Amino acid sequence: MDLKVIVNEERCKSCGLCVNICPKHVLRISDKINSKGYYPVELFDNENCISCGFCYLVCPDMAIAEVKKPEFVK
Amino acid sequence: MKTIYKVPSAITSRDTTYCPGCTHGVAHRIVAELLDETGLTKKTVIVWPVGCSVFGYYFIGTDALIAAHGRACAMATGIKRVHPESFVMTYQGDGDLASIGIAETVHAAARGENITTVFINNGNYGMTGGQMSPTTLIGQVTTTSPYGRKPELNGFPLHVPEMLATMDGPAYIARGALDNPQHINQAKKFIQKAFTAQQKRLGYSLVELVSTCPTNWKMTPVESIERVKREVLPIFPLGEFRAVKGVE
Amino acid sequence: MGEKLLMKGSEAIAEAAIRAGAMAFFGYPITPQNETPEYFSRRMPELGRVFLQAESEVAAINMVYGAACTGTRAITTSSSPGISLMQEGFSYIANTNVPCVVVNAMRGGPGLGDIAPAQADYFQATKGGGHGDYHSIVIAPHTVQEEADLMFDAFELADKYRIMVVVLVDGLLGQMMEPVEFKDWVDVKKFKTPEWATVGQGDRAQRNILISFDILAEGLEKMNLVLQNKYAKIRENEVRFEEYKMDDADYAITAFGTVARIAKTTIELARNEGIKIGLIRPITLYPFPEKVIENRASNVKFFFDTEMNEGQMLEDVKLAVNGKKPVYFHGRLGGIVPTAEEILDEFKKHLGG
Numbered sequence: 001m002d003l004k005v006i007v008n009e010e011r012c013k014s015c016g017l018c019v020n021i022c023p024k025h026v027l028r029i030s031d032k033i034n035s036k037g038y039y040p041v042e043l044f045d046n047e048n049c050i051s052c053g054f055c056y057l058v059c060p061d062m063a064i065a066e067v068k069k070p071e072f073v074k
Numbered sequence: 075m076k077t078i079y080k081v082p083s084a085i086t087s088r089d090t091t092y093c094p095g096c097t098h099g100v101a102h103r104i105v106a107e108l109l110d111e112t113g114l115t116k117k118t119v120i121v122w123p124v125g126c127s128v129f130g131y132y133f134i135g136t137d138a139l140i141a142a143h144g145r146a147c148a149m150a151t152g153i154k155r156v157h158p159e160s161f162v163m164t165y166q167g168d169g170d171l172a173s174i175g176i177a178e179t180v181h182a183a184a185r186g187e188n189i190t191t192v193f194i195n196n197g198n199y200g201m202t203g204g205q206m207s208p209t210t211l212i213g214q215v216t217t218t219s220p221y222g223r224k225p226e227l228n229g230f231p232l233h234v235p236e237m238l239a240t241m242d243g244p245a246y247i248a249r250g251a252l253d254n255p256q257h258i259n260q261a262k263k264f265i266q267k268a269f270t271a272q273q274k275r276l277g278y279s280l281v282e283l284v285s286t287c288p289t290n291w292k293m294t295p296v297e298s299i300e301r302v303k304r305e306v307l308p309i310f311p312l313g314e315f316r317a318v319k320g321v322e
Numbered sequence: 323m324g325e326k327l328l329m330k331g332s333e334a335i336a337e338a339a340i341r342a343g344a345m346a347f348f349g350y351p352i353t354p355q356n357e358t359p360e361y362f363s364r365r366m367p368e369l370g371r372v373f374l375q376a377e378s379e380v381a382a383i384n385m386v387y388g389a390a391c392t393g394t395r396a397i398t399t400s401s402s403p404g405i406s407l408m409q410e411g412f413s414y415i416a417n418t419n420v421p422c423v424v425v426n427a428m429r430g431g432p433g434l435g436d437i438a439p440a441q442a443d444y445f446q447a448t449k450g451g452g453h454g455d456y457h458s459i460v461i462a463p464h465t466v467q468e469e470a471d472l473m474f475d476a477f478e479l480a481d482k483y484r485i486m487v488v489v490l491v492d493g494l495l496g497q498m499m500e501p502v503e504f505k506d507w508v509d510v511k512k513f514k515t516p517e518w519a520t521v522g523q524g525d526r527a528q529r530n531i532l533i534s535f536d537i538l539a540e541g542l543e544k545m546n547l548v549l550q551n552k553y554a555k556i557r558e559n560e561v562r563f564e565e566y567k568m569d570d571a572d573y574a575i576t577a578f579g580t581v582a583r584i585a586k587t588t589i590e591l592a593r594n595e596g597i598k599i600g601l602i603r604p605i606t607l608y609p610f611p612e613k614v615i616e617n618r619a620s621n622v623k624f625f626f627d628t629e630m631n632e633g634q635m636l637e638d639v640k641l642a643v644n645g646k647k648p649v650y651f652h653g654r655l656g657g658i659v660p661t662a663e664e665i666l667d668e669f670k671k672h673l674g675g
Contacts, residue, residue, distance in 0.1 A: 015095035015295040056079040057255040060099030068075035117522040137520040140533040145384040152388025155372045156346045160522045181377035
């Protein structure tokens, strides 16, 4: 399944504001490292993400590039 | 899958130069979203300030100028008076707008200039290393108020929207905050109304955005937004202070 | 050219600027030049142009700066203390490479000084004035007719080089009434928004960014070199001066503006006594007419510089003469205008021997 939160890892500065605000605790600071030396955030639990977009709203670095919501077909 | 949120196209591909957790980027994004939504990007001139957001033109892709410290509203006045078809914005911090540029701001407001100001209030001079500013709170320690801001020595924080709202020139004056999703959505709505005020030529519009400065506050980003809620918002309450008829 | 009118210098400046295509005036009241903004305030609305009284000179010059960034012909006028306040804007305008015109009706200084005519802002105008390595083109008329003519040139030069042009006059040149004939109106309908202007990107392929800023020293050095190349071109092409009775002169007076006018009478008085003096009158104070002064150094016995200050242009004259001949000086301070006789008496002190 496609990820509901698309992270632009190069833009992330590991500030943690998205991790802090996420109501479902599906985001975490990863142990990857980007070219600026920051550990970018990652969506580790796509299934429980509710696509609320809080992470996008609070991200100061446009690192949450996109938030998507599944479309249910009747 | 349906896209709910996507970085707006008025944001350039350049990564921001702000410190981790600094809310300048949030302010940039909501301005850029509104430029996208209103279709104003290619009509817009942004007058950037002196301060951390001096590099703002790297991140929002419009025609751009950098004013001398505090002079953004005067420069924007010059542009708008000779080019009323342009959409003219200033983006200023609290040192820039409320201290060295307070005269330019107050008089642009008094004249009802058809320009829009986004005013970032983070309670200190960020770029220069966290000195006391006009919006530094009583008791707040900064590099030039090492014993905390004392009223008998430094006076009191300046409430710009409350002051401007007493005047006849401004069309729309509000204060928002960037500390949580609800406030960020509200702030965007405020800025949208400010844009409307200019588009309808109703007069001056200003939206103050209570922001954070984790580096100079010597806090983590999360501690910073908690401080906004705990210490700053009680002194700088959110809301609309003036909205003339026609601003929606 | 049209009919001859009898006008005050301060109003002729405004009328000429308007005819030369000034689309916006921003300014703040200050004596001795209030007739100029007052004139603009009447005429600009009649023509559908912008007149705005700013809250300060600081704001006024930054309004001019903003308007200039849209490629619009913009002007401010002020006097010495007001011009001091505008220096911040001048420096930014210089490094942003935008055109505008500023008139300084100089008055006595320093500080609040007085409101009498003076020339003590020569250094400030010609050497930069604000921070950084920059110059403005500085022109100094000496009659009302020349004030009117040079306003047209001021706007042309400003646009040609994307530079600030300072017109340096004083209260005397502002208050005196003389016959004046204006050049033809510039057709403002032909004005186009330049490619570099910041008015919103519109159909342009790239957006425009007009700034006086580069955080990297290498970049800022490049910006400076752009300015220096521009100044070199200006020094090569835009020097203007008047030589008055220099052909047979044994002595040369150097003077500009009001004092140059008085010096012409001094020269008549001297020639009646058989003393052959001529006048070299710089019209552009920057670029300074150093070559003509240097060349005349081989013809004359000495130079006599006279100004309403303590010897400011004197330094440029001395640099041009470069030690080849003596350069003497007489100046009055604080707003006192020397008489023709006084200048002659001072001149004569250096004769003989």
